[in-house]
Amino acid sequence: MARKKVLVTGGAGFIGGNFVQYMVEKYPEYDIYNLDLLTYAGDLSKHRDIEKEDNYFFVKADIADQETISALFQKEQFDNVVHFAAESHVDRSITDPGIFVQTNVVGTQILLEASKRAGVSKFVHVSTDEVYGELDFNPTTFFTEETPLQPNSPYSASKASSDLLVRAYHETYGLPTNITRCSNNYGPFHFPEKLIPLTISRVLNSQKVPVYGDGKNIRDWLHVHDHCEAIDLVMHEGKIGEVYNVGGHNERTNLEVVKTIIRALNKSEDLIEFVTDRLGHDKRYAIDPTKLERLGWRPQYTFETGIAQTIQWYLDNNEWWEQIISGEYQKYFERQYALK
Structure with missing residues (x-):
């Protein structure tokens, strides 16, 4: 019997990278292909422990390169595609929206077309x-799968566009699809431009931590390992054509998150520096994951256990993030936040 082939795009990134490790370890009977272009946020060092496994394969490629993607699908005949590959940092999308359209929209369409032609399951x-x-601050309101799409940043607009392409390929061509929409992820190997790893790395170095506006913007936090389990479940059990929201029921203001990390590391809140708010900064996100829970998923991490584990991971793996925050990333950070 032929082995099942699963293509994971963006498997050198944060969420995709954790998912690749999860799948390689959980399903030794599957062949897991990690496709990634290795842009600034891509990092293969996180996969050193699985590189030797017989069921792990890496392919360096651009999802927007139609010729390469078509040839790869024809050669390998993938059974499933789990598509993470995307430009994902809102701040960068405000500075350079064009690359987000190219990767997130054009790249997704190329993958969909290749999947359709190859007969992906x-x-x-x-x-x-x-x-x-965005939501208002009413704690009883949540995003559901029926909430209208109203993206406010170039990043979220490009993701909404790719969502609609996925829907169209299902409705028009009958491509078997699912869409998952998650809240903010955190955990091991999170690239240090995002709030939690940025705060951890700067607090550990006794550097100022930038907080946009008044810090009252609210996000729902989801541990990346819980997210991996959710995607696994949707891949195997999700009803074809359906959307599933994945949320952690862990709403916190950005300022609360920063203060939690500072307290855990026994540093002073004097490190907090409020900076000019992000353009189009959404007030609040919060997800109702009832539909996914009916499928059998429950998050295993509370925010308290998850943030403690994450902080400890960054303490234990300082070499990984220290080499990232040097060089070009440091130049970007200084341009973006203009700290005093």
Whole structure:
């Protein structure tokens, strides 16, 4: 019997990288292909422990390179595609929206077309709650799968566009698809431009921590390992054509998150520096994951256990993030936040 082949795009990134490790270890009977272009946020060092495994394969390629992608699908005949590959940092999308359209929209369409032609059994598109826009501060309101798409940043607009392409390929061509929309992820190997790893790395170095505006913007936090289990479940059990929201029920203001990390590391809140707010900064995200829970998923991490584990991971793996925050990333950080 032929082995099942699963293509994971963006498997050198944060969420995709954790998912690749999860799949290689959980399903030794599957062949897991990690496709990544290795842009600034891509890093293969996280996969040193699985590189030797017989069921792990790496392919360096651009999802927007139609010729390469078509040839790869014809050669390998993938059974499933789990699509993470995307430009994902809102700040960078405000500075340079064009690359987000190229990767997130054009790249997704090329993958969908290749999947359609190859007869892929299921295409799982990993999206974000940011496509829904923003919620007010009413704690009883949540995003559901029926919430209209109202993206507010170039990043979320590009993801909403790719979501609609996935829907269209299912409705028009019958491609078996699922879309997952997650809240903010955190955990091991999170690239240090995002809030939690940025705060950890700067607090450990006794550097100022930039907080946009008044810090009252609210996000729902989801541990990346819980997210991996959710995607696994949707890939195997999700009803074809359906959307599933993945949320952690862990709402916190950005300022609360920063203060939690500072307290855990026994540093002073004097490190907090409020900076000019992000353009189009959404007030609040919060997900109702009831539909996914009916499928059998429950998050294993509370925010308290998850953030403690994450902080400890960054303490234990300082070499990984220290080499990242040097050089070009440091120049970007200084341009973006203009700290005093």
